[in-house]
Amino acid sequence: MSELGTLLKVTREKKGYTLDELQETTKIQKRYLEAIEAGRYDRLPGPFYARAFIRSVADVLGLDPDLLLKQYGHELPKIVEMQDTPVRLRRHERFSKPDLFGPWVARALLVLFFLLIVTIIYVFVVRQSSPSLPLTDLPGTPEVKDHLTGATGDGGSDGGGVVGSGPGSAEGGPNAPFGTDMPGEPTDRGSGEAPRDTNAPLSPDETAPHPELKLVEEVGKTSRYVLSGVSTFQAELEAQGGDVWVKVTADSKNGPTLLEKTLKGGDTVALSAGEAKTLYFSFGRTRNARLHFSGLTLDLSDKPDVYRVEVSLATEPSSL
Template identity: 30%
Template sequence: MSDLGVLLQNAREKRGLSLDDIQETTKIRKRYLEAIESGDHTVLPGPFYVRAFVKNYSEAVGLDPDEVLRLYQHEVPAATVEQVAEPIPVRAPRRVKSQSSERLGKIGFNIMMWSFLILIVVVVWVYFINQDADPPKQADQGTNITDASSPPPADEETDEPAGSGATPPEVSPTPPVPTMAPTTVTFGSKVGKADQYDIGPAGPHKLEIKVVGGKSWLEVREGSNSGNKLFSKNAEDGTVQSYDLTGPLYINVGRSDLTEITVDGVPVPDGDRAGSKKLLLHPVQEEAPAGEGQAEDGETGGTEGNAAAQ
């Protein structure tokens, strides 16, 4: 056993450690630890591993590894440094051009130059051909612009040439196309349980009721909730009902959130909630012009007075 091995073994035993404990701590195989204590370095992989194993063993038993390696450097072989020879770069041999390749290169260069010159000549020739083309034909200056024309015939009634001082016929102006006022939906009042909405302006309107998203009860009557029944059943999803709104219409929906009510495309507020809603749509009536009724009454009175007088 070597002096280094005795030192490491005594330090291990003083701490009450076994080789298995040192193996667990240093992760060095037990047979390598036994070889270090016995001084048989031939079992170890190499000089570098000998120094590394001794250093780890010393730290595991509480010794200064640098001091141990310094005192027992005659027993621990020095790690050899492998010299790596740098490869000498080999220059690629220069390719020797043969006479045939040089000749082909010259021929290719000459062909390219001649092609370029021919292309230039063709371009110049096309340019001059276009310049020498016939100029655009000009109008014959000797030809009269218009042939001799006879004067316009005279009117039979006025014995004057047509168009000479004649009064043009009067053209009535085209009347402007009347523009339709936009449809308005205005809340009027509460009629029973129904919300009354005034639909303006006066004139016909188009009412459309859509059921979207599920089934909903739908009832439509003329005038009021007791008027003539136009529709009354549980409408399926996608049902569309259209009516000409010329008079008051009563509408009762079971699910206002599944019903869309519009007049000429203008939506009518229906609450949009999962509950019933009752509406009374009242179109605005056109008012009679002021004094029209009085004039009719006056004419009737006058006629009756004349009849009595007779």
């Protein structure tokens, strides 16, 4: 048995996992888990799968996969890189480009082009030969007069002058243009509401900061978020649609463990984070997990089975 396999087996037994439970969480077949613990990496599908399986198992058991692979990498089979060798075809093996368009297609396109030219010429000649009548010569066309220089009111002039100030004029009469204020009419046509005093102080609801959860980066199987608008964590974990294994530490990956258990489907657990500024979540069967922070929900249904989430408080809560 290899040192790496012994370490994984001892850690699994210490955590209280059976091989069947580890198989359900990591989705790795039980025979492959047994081969890893026995150091029989030749029974795995290949060198790449050996490293991938060890990473998944280490994540569930709370171990650092990068540190394990660096320390015990000499026990794992090496990955052989394949070099692509160009294949040259002999002359008689070279493929000839098929003729997609036969001669009949070229003839058809030529005929269509000729018909298009004839149609354009015909339309141009017909339009040039058709007489066009001026607008004033059409029967039934009313005479249009200038409404400023030709129209007259009771007090206006009769031809070409400025409009008068009588009942038919533009100022104060019934025919005044739309939008002209009538004498004695209030100029405020608003909704009747008093305008808001812009110097009045804002209410507490308008000045209070609102919680905001922002994604900073997503690298591999880890997402990092920043929670602003709050000074302490108010977090809840929820299992929807199935069981979820979760481990929560404070301030660092190896910091104090706040929670480590398997939530059954439908369970909800509230976290007491104290004065912690960063929470580290490690999940198994992540798709069933939901995180809630101060009324905000983080849905992880599209994440891999083994996944990590880091949430840090903003240094200064932002106010909207």
